[in-house]
Amino acid sequence: MIEKILIANRGEIALRVIKTCKALGIKTVAVYSDEDYTSLHVKHATEAYHIGEAAPAKSYLNQEKILDVMLSSGSDAVHPGYGFLSENDDFARLCEKNKINFIGPSSASMDLCGDKMKCKAAMLKAKVPTVPGSPGIVKDAEDAEKIANKIGYPVMLKSVYGGGGRGIRIVNNDLELREGYESVTRESISAVGKSAIIVEKFLEKTRHIEYQMARDTHGNSVHIFERECSIQRRNQKLIEQTPSPVVDEETRTRVGELVCKAADAVDYTNLGTAEFLRADNGEFYFIEINARLQVEHPITEFVSGLDLVKLQIDIANGEAIPFKQKDLKMNGYAIECRINAEDTFLDFAPSTGPIPDVTIPSGPGVRCDTYLYPGCTVSPFYDSLMAKLCTWGKTFEESRLRMLGALNDFYIQGVETSIPLYKTILNTDEYKNGELSTDFLKRYGIIDKLTADIKKDKETNKEVAIAAAVIHSEYYKSRVKDTPETNMHWKNQLGGS
């Protein structure tokens, strides 16, 4: 039985794991870099160990150092969170070798999931449909061109070592393909020192729909419904929701069965996510398995009533999944907005710095997973995800309105955030009607709408702004003039300061 878990991560996900551990009476070990001395995960864990410099390679990706801490702290398990070492099969292997329970799939299964080609081959064998494309890694640009012409442009060039939207190019003709092939190769070599590219048909107006899956060491597989994550920027998710507006009960069950087959096909254990593209004609194509706890897992927790981290720990303990597929009932509607520290108008460039003040929303059906607190800092060294704001409602509309309310309540001082963007998106008719696609932002001119909304907001608030400015100016005037009575008057309001 797991008694002490080292969390090889930081930020909101480290806090999320700590929460469940506390509820289960499991001790937690936090690790932190130079940048994270004052971070909340350090304060909330049972123990905390410094593991190195701010740069991830010298701390959160330093396998040997983390192993040292696992051994010296007496941790019997490690939770990798997402990102960092979560899908690194070398790290999983290192843990296996040292008899540390890695809360996730086996290194062999992870290796299979991480290799897009091997994974695709396993899916074809299991009769799980995949996107048309090259049967394996293409030999060279010429080979890629041949396949592209066979399946028809536009096609995607994908680095098998990419992920999170990196190492992907969409090309429309032979010329673009040649250029794209070179740049993906270059990127991949500079990132991981090697390159291997596959070609896939680029499907237009697609939706990104994924399934939460779980499989225990006894071979029981279940799916815990779908999540629609179509609203993205640069192939990275912004807003997720469950259920998907285009998945009915029949589809949910049909694709869900494919998901269980997929989990079996790679001998997956623990929780994972099977990602699909849904073409406009309703066809589902398997893309990949994310061999980790997903960022957007809270919305699944909302509609299933499960604690997914607890389920992970149970499975890691060798227990059988304590329910059957038929026991799972989807309840209500959930939405997640990823609150990123970024400037929408600077092409989503990261925005970092100290956060003097923050107000975290709460209320019925509102959940906010975040590492923010007044006085914390958004570091330039790590992910721009500051908070995950999730809402639940009996109906989609209730969930949407709760989200709008929570977004309005969420105040983060010090950095630019994606909050205004989400308010604009959630108010569009297209979003309300569930007309989602991965090119949503571009298709519906969302950035222009955001600009208009910001101006409208200023217009609505202009008199309040002037009123505040008048009071403020009078205050300074009174200090300059130093008239005894006005000065006393303001002093009283400022508590004598």
Next chain:
Amino acid sequence: MEYNIEDIEETFNGEIIQQLGNLEYLIKINDNEKNLKILTMSSRGIEFILDQKYHKVKYLDNTTSQMKIVVDGVPITITKHQNLNEIVFKNSGESGVGTSQLNLYSQIPGKVVKISISEGSEVKNGDVICVLESMKMQVSIKSHKDGIVKKIKIKDGGTVAKNDIIAEIE
């Protein structure tokens, strides 16, 4: 005081007209009178009720001429300047240079729209000497002392630069 909001092409005049009670004011924004009751206030922000509606405003960044504030979650940049009339009056007539000064200087550049006096006329402190047009606004230039206009140094329709002499008043 005059205020402009970035991205909104409208100039606002704002002032406190009257203190109604403890922390309660009657303020005027352009032609609208509004009731404002302060709930809390510090150098970082203010909470108040404006005409029966609660608002929370944060002061982020302030210089004498610009304020960055967040109004109920909406970031707004305001530029403020004292009315040109006030500046000119203060600098030319009231700012304590004394009544011995002969020359009346212009504190702003502008076009002469109207000359209200002629050489030899008797003027009192605060009487309008001329009207200049600057930044599409007409500004009255007022006498800085009681006296007799000895010489007018400007021409109707002409332009004046900042610190140009408008008239000599003895």
